[in-house]
Amino acid sequence: MEFLNKEFKMVAKTIYGLEEVLSAELLKLGAKNIEIHNRAVSFIGDIGFLYKANLCLRTAMKILVPFDSFQISNAEDLYSKIKRIKWEDFISSNQSFAINSVVSSDIFNHSNFPTLKAKDAIVDRFREIDGNRPDVDTDDPDLRINLHITGQEVIVSLDSSGDSLHKRGYRDKTNLAPINEVLAAGLVLLSGWEYHQPLIDGMCGSGTILIEAALHANNIPPGYYRNSYAFQKWKNYDETLWNLIYESTLNKIKDREVAIYGCEISRNVQRKAVENVHLAKVEDVVDVKTISFQEFDPPKRRGVVIMNPPYGERMDKEDDIIALYKSIGDTLKSKYDGYDAWVISSNINALKHIGLRPSRKITVFNGPLECKFMKFEMYRGTKKIHKLV
Ligand SMILES: C[S@@+](CC[C@H](N)C(=O)[O-])C[C@H]1O[C@@H](n2cnc3c(N)ncnc32)[C@H](O)[C@@H]1O
Numbered sequence: 001m002e003f004l005n006k007e008f009k010m011v012a013k014t015i016y017g018l019e020e021v022l023s024a025e026l027l028k029l030g031a032k033n034i035e036i037h038n039r040a041v042s043f044i045g046d047i048g049f050l051y052k053a054n055l056c057l058r059t060a061m062k063i064l065v066p067f068d069s070f071q072i073s074n075a076e077d078l079y080s081k082i083k084r085i086k087w088e089d090f091i092s093s094n095q096s097f098a099i100n101s102v103v104s105s106d107i108f109n110h111s112n113f114p115t116l117k118a119k120d121a122i123v124d125r126f127r128e129i130d131g132n133r134p135d136v137d138t139d140d141p142d143l144r145i146n147l148h149i150t151g152q153e154v155i156v157s158l159d160s161s162g163d164s165l166h167k168r169g170y171r172d173k174t175n176l177a178p179i180n181e182v183l184a185a186g187l188v189l190l191s192g193w194e195y196h197q198p199l200i201d202g203m204c205g206s207g208t209i210l211i212e213a214a215l216h217a218n219n220i221p222p223g224y225y226r227n228s229y230a231f232q233k234w235k236n237y238d239e240t241l242w243n244l245i246y247e248s249t250l251n252k253i254k255d256r257e258v259a260i261y262g263c264e265i266s267r268n269v270q271r272k273a274v275e276n277v278h279l280a281k282v283e284d285v286v287d288v289k290t291i292s293f294q295e296f297d298p299p300k301r302r303g304v305v306i307m308n309p310p311y312g313e314r315m316d317k318e319d320d321i322i323a324l325y326k327s328i329g330d331t332l333k334s335k336y337d338g339y340d341a342w343v344i345s346s347n348i349n350a351l352k353h354i355g356l357r358p359s360r361k362i363t364v365f366n367g368p369l370e371c372k373f374m375k376f377e378m379y380r381g382t383k384k385i386h387k388l389v
Pocket of ligand 1: 294
């Protein structure tokens with residue numbers, strides 16, 4: 001693992017649509033040579049930066065460390081080129097590993113096949129040099145390997161994160177459609193919300209957007225609640241350095257007065273949100289009420305609304321969904337003068353029934369669903385200006 005003693009390239013994977021905010025996060029954190037790709041941002045840093053990136057990045061799903069790449073023309077080629085990597089530098093034969101493959105190649109018509117070929121190559125290498133073989137453990141391996149195969153090109157990476165970084169560790173109660181924590185954090189960052197403004201999630205469900213906003217406002221790292229990362233099992237793991245980075249990050253936590261409100265129409269779901277807010281230890285800045293968005297009276301100062309209403313993917317009747325979006329628009333017009341309102345939905349037809357002209361439209365993916373995240377600027381005093389003229 002000598003290549004990790006100097007600066008090296010890393011790739012932070014993300015959700016489509018969040019690449020720009022992730023690169024801004026990386027810049028702020030001190031990354032070098034930042035480059036934006038599709039659902040990923042690459043950068044340069046040292047091992048301490050790798051620890052920091054895993055702990056602090058709100059919009060990264062995983063941090064990979066690519067360390068080998070080559071061309072293949074068939075499956076045997078993959079086997080022999082994986083076998084020639086010095087895997088004994090990474091793990092011992094009494095340890096375990098797991099391989100995750102992302103494949104887009106005519107060479108393989110089944111994405112499991114390259115994973116099996118690579119596994120055989122690693123196991124056979126150990127058998128030949130050592131007589132023993134490491135185990136495959138997909139749950140809690142000592143080394144996580146990532147293969148990215150595009151056409152004939154193979155990139156071999158170490159997965160430094162392990163479980164996806166959206167698994168923050170604060171949420172155990174979910175409603176029917178919780179938003180991914182990374183997406184929630186991304187929406188907050190995309191909205192441009194500043195922590196001195198009130199923030200309202202008018203349909204907050206289990207409270208993910210509220211919690212991610214609170215963490216962001218008070219500099220609480222998203223990895224604060226998490227117990228482990230894959231890099232902590234690496235041979236070169238430097239626990240002293242990790243503790244130093246963890247402590248210095250925690251020292252930057254603020255105690256700002258922030259006003260974050262959640263409305264949720266279902267009493268049961270609101271209770272789950274309250275529990276999650278408590279688990280995330282942000283109850284002093286987040287207030288979740290059992291109330292409809294339409295009935296809620298927002299603070300009378302310029303703020304931001306971020307909303308993830310139902311999309312009508314389930315049993316909801318299309319007419320009900322249209323009526324709901326129409327009432328979102330009516331409520332914004334009547335109560336949210338001066339606010340910036342952002343709504344995310346995959347239901348483009350329903351979004352049109354909000355009846356306001358969006359000033360921005362950003363495409364993001366919520367799981368497999370292509371969504372629009374639309375901004376509506378509810379300008380204060382437009383009517384007054386007319387009167388003055
Ligand atoms: C897609 S979910 C939001 C998920 C949320 N972002 C999360 O991470 O859990 C939509 C939520 O809006 C709530 N809802 C529907 N109509 C509402 C209304 N008029 N006012 C407030 N909440 C409403 C539903 O009960 C549901 O929990």
